[in-house]
Amino acid sequence: MTSTPHLRRPDQSHLRQEWGTVADNALRLERDAAERLVTALNSEVSGLYILFNQVRKHYWLAEGAEWGPVSGFLEDAADRLTEITDDIAIRITALGGVPACGPxxxxxxxxxxxxxxxxxxxxxxxxxxxxxxxTLAVQWREHIELADRLGDTATSELLRRHLETLEADAHVLDRYLADDTLVLHDATR
Structure with a gap:
């Protein structure tokens, strides 16, 4: 029988920045604007984490007549969500924040x-x-407007680019869920 080592809490003396704080940023964006954007982007990262895990779970469990195409789409969609999450988390760091993590x-x-x-x-x-x-797409549109109002064109463009990906994947899902029948329904019967 092997023993499982217990993880120790990290030594707080090595802490560089506390979660929930926003430090000065090299982008020279005012701290108030950076704080508002970090809060918004952390909501994006959190939503992406949850959606990624849900999509990945559905990929693992997919079955049925259309298993192949559905499973392939879900696998690719999860990969795209990972890439988007990384880009947003990197932007949070550039703005002086700490990306959301942990359940x-x-x-x-x-x-x-x-x-x-x-x-x-x-x-x-x-x-x-x-x-x-x-849900994420609606929120992202609001955060694009926020970034525009705060004068952060780079964050706005990053969100716009990834919003197109989210919308494209939503469109594919919508097509999978379409009422697909070749039978004409006669309303007079």
């Missing part, structure tokens, strides 16, 4: 909820994924 921090700041661990049918799973994408 409690992420849940606290996310605009979407963590899905229960159960195995759901694929249609319900994809509907929840689409809802997550739509």
């Amino acid at each position: 409690m921090g992420i849940r606290q700041h996310a605009p979407i909820y963590v899905e229960d661990a159960h195995h759901y049918d694929i249609r319900s799973s994809l509907e929840r994924d689409l809802d997550g994408y739509a």
Whole structure:
């Protein structure tokens, strides 16, 4: 029988910056503006983390007649969410903040909820994924406007570029969920 080593809390003397603080930034963006943007972007990162985990779970559990294309899309979508998360977290750091991390921090700041661990049918799973994408897209549009108002063109452009990716993936999900039938429904019957 092997023993599991216990993880120790990090020595706080090595702490460079506390979570929730915004330091001066090399971008010379005013601290108040940087703080507002870091808060907004941490909400994005949190939502992306939750959506990534949900999409990845659905990839693992996908089954049925369209397993191949659905599974392939979900795998690629999860990879895109990872790339977007990294870009946003790097921007938070450039603004002088600390990116959200850890389950409690992420849940606290996310605009979407963590899905229960159960195995759901694929249609319900994809509907929840689409809802997550739509929720993030609405929030991102608001944060693009915030970045524009605060004069942070780089953050605005970063969010716009990734919003296009989120919207494209939402469109694919919407097409998977379409009522697809070749049968004409006669309303007179």
